[in-house]
Amino acid sequence: MIIAIDGPAASGKGTLGKRLAAHFGLRHLDTGLLYRAVAKALLDAGHRLDDVAQAVGVARALDPARFDETALKRQEVGEAASIVSALPDVRAALVTFQRDFGRSPPGAVLDGRDIGTVIFPDADVKIFVDAAPEVRARRRASEFDGRVDEVNVLADILRRDPRVHAAARDNIALQYAIEHGLRRSLATLSERRGVPLAHGRRCPEEAS
Ligand code: DC
Numbered sequence: 001m002i003i004a005i006d007g008p009a010a011s012g013k014g015t016l017g018k019r020l021a022a023h024f025g026l027r028h029l030d031t032g033l034l035y036r037a038v039a040k041a042l043l044d045a046g047h048r049l050d051d052v053a054q055a056v057g058v059a060r061a062l063d064p065a066r067f068d069e070t071a072l073k074r075q076e077v078g079e080a081a082s083i084v085s086a087l088p089d090v091r092a093a094l095v096t097f098q099r100d101f102g103r104s105p106p107g108a109v110l111d112g113r114d115i116g117t118v119i120f121p122d123a124d125v126k127i128f129v130d131a132a133p134e135v136r137a138r139r140r141a142s143e144f145d146g147r148v149d150e151v152n153v154l155a156d157i158l159r160r161d162p163r164v165h166a167a168a169r170d171n172i173a174l175q176y177a178i179e180h181g182l183r184r185s186l187a188t189l190s191e192r193r194g195v196p197l198a199h200g201r202r203c204p205e206e207a208s
Helices: 013-024 032-045 052-060 075-084 088-103 115-119 133-143 150-160 162-169 178-193
Strands: 002-006 027-030 108-111 125-128
Touching (some): 027 032, 032 075, 032 088, 052 088, 088 115, 115 125, 125 178
Parallel strands (some): 002 125, 027 108
16 A cells, blocks of 8 residues: 655654554655755765766665664755755656655555655555644744744745745645644545554455
């Protein structure tokens, strides 16, 4: 089973993904960490961020089990990741990586910005997580333990995300608390696919 979770940065898709993966005994991949890991490897080795050959080599050898999430979540790594993620050859290597990861048994929960649209348009379940810009800014700021100012983060989110900017202006931004999102996701899964809600039980397709 493949569960694809899309949504903007700091919307809570990672937290929801981890919870769903734990619930169903699936593996979880925060796909943004792949781009971050490639960027960090280039930075650490002193390579240029547009060194395509080096970047593709790193991308093909990634092992998510060895990721240091705290280090990868740093702001400077995120900025480097956005440069690396613009390289078509790196994207191609990481698209392959994500598809291989998702298709290996017993399946996976993958979250990232284009999972349900580009990577797994045929995922068994697709979830879009969103949150008000203020909620996302607070969450992102708390990840940095007060080292960044929430107001600046909010300004950055509004500047970089025209879709959310428009949504905020029209006051139609969806506000999902994680618990609410998890409950809704599980209820929808249960309803649509006959997946049991209780812990420790298997979904029908895994049991066969
Ligand atoms: O979501 P994030 O901030 O951890 O993502 C880091 C970078 O990777 C960001 O610039 C967007 C890019 N990315 C992507 O292109 N496709 C994904 N599925 C996930 C992230």
